[in-house]
Amino acid sequence: MxxxxxxxxxxxxxxxxxxxxxxxxxxxxxxxxxxxxxxxxxxxxxxxxxxxxxxxxxxxxxxxxxxxxxxxxxxxxxxxxxxxxxxxxxxxxxxxxxxxxxxxxxxxxxxxxxxxxxxxxxxxxxxxxASPGISNLLAMKLATQFDYVEELYTGWHVESAFEVADSHAAIIHWVHQFTGQIAVYENGRQQSAKPLEGVTLNYPGVGERTFYTLGHPEAVTLPLSLPQLKISKNLMHMSHQTYEGIIQLAKAVNEGQMSVEQAAARIAQDQLDNPTLEDIIPAGSGAVPSLFAWAQGSSKGKREQRAIGLRAFAPxxxxxxxxxxxxxxxxxxxxxxxxxxxxxxxxxxxxxxxxxxxxxxCTYPKPVTPDELVYITSITI
CATH class of the missing domain: 3.40.50.720 (NAD(P)-binding Rossmann-like Domain)
Structure with a gap:
């Protein structure tokens, strides 16, 4: 071939x-x-x-x-x-x-x-x-854990993001998706919404955390395979300090004070001047993992919330x-x-x-067997 x-x-x-x-x-x-x-x-x-x-x-x-x-x-x-x-x-x-x-x-x-x-x-x-891609597959695997799934979110942890230096285009994409309007799936239909809106979820095994919306394909494609969904959004988890910085950049872009490319260049330069990236966070560590999906639905007559992530990552x-x-x-x-x-x-x-x-x-932080790669947690509500 x-x-x-x-x-x-x-x-x-x-x-x-x-x-x-x-x-x-x-x-x-x-x-x-x-x-x-x-x-x-x-x-x-x-x-x-x-x-x-x-x-x-x-x-x-x-x-x-x-x-x-x-x-x-x-x-x-x-x-x-x-x-x-x-x-x-x-x-x-x-x-x-x-x-x-x-x-x-x-x-x-x-x-x-x-x-x-x-x-x-x-x-x-x-x-x-990774997202979309692995995130979609994690979400679909999670959905099979339910008899009926109503809410399905995909997301990632900003501070444990992989090296932005790997691709300047990735930063441009990121800015593009937290500015302007984005597509979300809510009340059983696709809708236009502002990005960076707060969503509070109880992440099983971690606790209640606040996440922020971002424009991404998962939110518009997962409902095509799971028509029973009522809500589907893509989320970011981040510190309040990071959130405040992103909000200021989004405001500047939305008001025409700088372009998407200029905002991306500022992020890249700031990361070079002040490297603050945390290590990759595997699922099961007690914190929101670097890549995850979260769902709510019914299983065997019980209302449940479940989350899925990876125990190891490709480098x-x-x-x-x-x-x-x-x-x-x-x-x-x-x-x-x-x-x-x-x-x-x-x-x-x-x-x-x-x-x-x-x-x-997936060899980082250590190699895993195929059966060990995915980690699922759940709570009954």
Whole structure:
């Protein structure tokens, strides 16, 4: 199987190194607008890899590149700019497609291309990173613990976020999703709302905590697979000091005093000047974990609240984001993913099967067995 990787940055590096380890991947083309970056990554990936200079905004060049490959891994963000046109090119080229789309707006647009993708006999998996991606699969696994689930939240811990230096595009995405208006699912329907609204949850095994809303694909895609949901939102957990800083930046962007890019640059510089990142927080540590899902519903006649997280993580932000993309490629190459059309992670994969494979890459803070990867807590209300 011939694979082309778009983007030789922090996420793409992990996807590339993982992909070339699969026997069925016979060639990996690393494509980037900066040929030097592409060559450096291709050299590190070994004899299967080659480099290509490619500007993804050049639709003719992009189409020619995709036509020469079986699968494209799209690691070029932000996806509200580059997601939709790249998938359109993949459909025209007849090339299977996987990406890390973490913006809710293009997610809804991209899902509209499902029928053209089916007609082209291609599989397109969108949002297959940490969040969205692993978060969706954790949420779906958690939902199966209930007879009926009404509320489902996904989220992450800001202070234990992975190295922002891995991707400046990730910071731009973050600012974009805590400014303006976002989509949430409430009262059984999708609605527009302000981000950074407080949500208080009793996290089983941790206690009552306040979280803050953020625009993200999970909130708009999980209800498609779980139509009984009444509420679905994506959340951030953070200190009050971090929250106050974000609120001030959001206000400046919303009032036109600075752009999203300027706000992102300020965050990046502040982290360089004042590094305050905490260590990764595994589930079961007594604190809100770095990545989690929380649900409320009914199980065997009892009202329950349950939470799910990981006991171990792939290394760094790049590993947690790029490796799931490569795992999706593996399942596609192995013929374990035969659905066609545009699919979200929860629509494409069995959570247990995917997490079983992903567990072998989760070595921090220590390696775990597949059965140990996921940690679930619950309380009866």
């Amino acid at each position: 011939k694979v082309i990787l778009l983007g030789a940055g922090g996420m793409g590096r992990w996807a590339a190194h993982t992909a070339v380890s699969f026997k069925l991947i016979t060639r990996l083309t690393v494509a980037d607008h900066n040929l030097a970056y592409a060559r450096q990554l291709a050299d590190h990936c070994g004899s299967k890899a080659q480099a290509m200079a490619l500007d993804v905004t050049d639709q003719r060049a992009l189409l020619r590149a995709l036509q020469a490959h079986d699968v494209v891994l799209n690691c070029v963000g932000p996806y509200y700019r580059f997601g939709l046109p790249t998938l359109k090119a993949a459909i025209e080229a007849g090339c299977h497609y996987l990406d890390l789309c973490d913006d809710w707006e293009p997610t809804l647009e991209i899902l509209q291309l499902s029928e053209p993708a089916r007609q082209a006999a291609i599989t397109a998996i969108i949002g297959l990173g 760094g932000m790049g590993g947690m984001t790029g490796i799931p993309l490569a795992v999706g490629l593996y399942l596609l190459a192995e013929g374990q993913l035969t659905k066609r059309g545009v699919l979200t992670p929860e629509a494409a994969f069995n959570p247990d099967a995917f997490l079983h494979i992903f567990s072998q890459y």
